[in-house]
Amino acid sequence: MPELPEAETIVRGLHPILSGTSLGHPDVLRADVVEGRSGALAAGTEGRTVTGVERRGKNIRMILDDGTSVVINLGMSGRLLHRPADSTEPEPSHPAVIWPLESGGLLVYHDIRRFGRIRLLDAAEYATWSRGLGPEPLGSAFTLSYLVEALGRSKSPLRSWLLDQRRVAGIGNIYALEALHLAGLHPALPASLIPSASVRLLRRSIRAVLREAIASGGTTLRDYRRVDGGRGSYATHLRVYGREGEACDVCTAPIERMVFGQRSAFYCPQCQRRPEGDL
DNA sequence: AGTGTATCCTGCAGGC
DNA sequence: TGCCTGCAGGATACAC
Numbered sequence: 001m002p003e004l005p006e007a008e009t010i011v012r013g014l015h016p017i018l019s020g021t022s023l024g025h026p027d028v029l030r031a032d033v034v035e036g037r038s039g040a041l042a043a044g045t046e047g048r049t050v051t052g053v054e055r056r057g058k059n060i061r062m063i064l065d066d067g068t069s070v071v072i073n074l075g076m077s078g079r080l081l082h083r084p085a086d087s088t089e090p091e092p093s094h095p096a097v098i099w100p101l102e103s104g105g106l107l108v109y110h111d112i113r114r115f116g117r118i119r120l121l122d123a124a125e126y127a128t129w130s131r132g133l134g135p136e137p138l139g140s141a142f143t144l145s146y147l148v149e150a151l152g153r154s155k156s157p158l159r160s161w162l163l164d165q166r167r168v169a170g171i172g173n174i175y176a177l178e179a180l181h182l183a184g185l186h187p188a189l190p191a192s193l194i195p196s197a198s199v200r201l202l203r204r205s206i207r208a209v210l211r212e213a214i215a216s217g218g219t220t221l222r223d224y225r226r227v228d229g230g231r232g233s234y235a236t237h238l239r240v241y242g243r244e245g246e247a248c249d250v251c252t253a254p255i256e257r258m259v260f261g262q263r264s265a266f267y268c269p270q271c272q273r274r275p276e277g278d279l
Numbered sequence: 280a281g282t283g284t285a286t287c288c289t290g291c292a293g294g295c
Numbered sequence: 296t297g298c299c300t301g302c303a304g305g306a307t308a309c310a311c
Contacts, residue, residue, distance in 0.1 A: 003304055032287085058305085075305055077289080094289085113288045115305060155281070165306085172304050222291080224304065241304090262283075264302085 002074040003058050004137070004170030005213035006224050006232060010080050011055045013227030017082050018050040018062065018107070024100030033078075033096045033111055035119040044068060044120045045099065057133050057169030061126075069126045075115030077223035081108045089229060112223060133169040137206050142168065148199050151191040158194065159187035160261045162206075171206065174219055174241045177266050179206040181240045186272045187265040188258070212237065240266040 002010075025046040028038040045064065052063040060080060062070040072080065081092060085104030097109040097118060109118060121129060135141035154161055161167060162176035171179070180187050182205035185198060194202065218224060218232030221242070225231065239249060243266060244257040253270035 006304070073305080075288095076303065077305095111288095112290070113303090113305095115287065117306090157281095160281090163305090174304055219304070221304070260282085262285095263305095 002078060002218075002224050003172035003175050004055070004210055005175070005216075005234065006218035007055045007058045007060055007074070007170070008214050009218045009232060010227055011053050011060055014060070014062075014080060014082070014107075015053045017103075017105075017227065018053055018101075020049065020051075021102045022047060022049045023064075023107070024102075027098040028096075029098070030096035030111070030114055033109065033114050033116050033118055035117050041070075041097075041118065041120050045070060055170075056130055057136070057165055058172065067123045069121050069123075071119050071121055071126070071129065072109065073117045074224075075111065075113065075117065077112040077114075078116030079108075079110040079223065079225045080227060081110055081225065081229060082106070082227045083108060133165050134167045135169065137168050137170055138210060142203070142207075144200055144203055147203050148196070151194055151199060154191040156191050157188040157260060158185055158191055158202075159265050161191045163261070168206075170210070173263055173265075174238070175206070175209050175213065177241050178239055179209045181268060181272060182209060184271050184273075186274050187267050188260060188274070240268060242266065 023045045026042050028034060028042065031038045034041050048064040048066060050062050051065050054061045054063065058073065060072045064070065083106040092108055092110045094110055094112045095108050096111045096114065099107040101107055135146060150167055151161065158180060159176050162171045163173065177187060183198060183202045185194065185202060213219060213234040216232055216234035216237060217226055219234040220231035221235060240255050243255045245254050248255055248268040248271060251268065251270045253268055255266055256269050258265050
């Protein structure tokens, strides 16, 4: 998806548009993106005022004036688009849910592949759901001691470890691989075998990569768009992701690709030493 | 606990 | 041009 920086960019774009405005009756064109009955989403959001827009991991949360939350996970191809009343842009090709806004504009949840999910949660349900996610990597709970402890009791490859939302929330395949390159760690290295001196570097690398990507408005490869339809520009800064065969910016060795955990992993064989036994 | 596999879907790029 | 294969920012459920 859309990972943390993309969700953050969307939240920042949405906040000024939605805060304090009320939602109209949503048109649910693709019920399969709604968890539960789409009628419940319609009944629960129509006429409600949005009091806040936040991010949790890679999820976008609209908080409504009755304390409920609309939580949106964009899956692989989800977009949250704002169409102003006077928009002359072409109609979105794959709208899934459309909320009319007080302003006369529209909030469109758009999703080509429909792997995304929209759920309506009351305050207690939201709290339970949020507790199931790990700490925010840019937040204060993502401490060195948390990482040391959590990595230490896992044999998962580092890349898989970073993708697990229960361990840390918001990292996906792009930023996991980018952070591992920056930290000089092989994606397949078992988490508990990370040199203790590298944990601090990994933490710093994760935070640096996420902050850089947010500053660029995220990474648009195909589907991700900002609220206004614009692209994120971080693709031009990627160190390894999608760059198989290209020269590493650090050492000029050709970047390699391997597959594990069902997904491509890109890495520099020179900057990111293989786990031992695999040579 | 961890891995491999399959599934949900559509679009696009590349090979022939 | 057309067909076919493989691939994609995610999440989950299953068997082993």
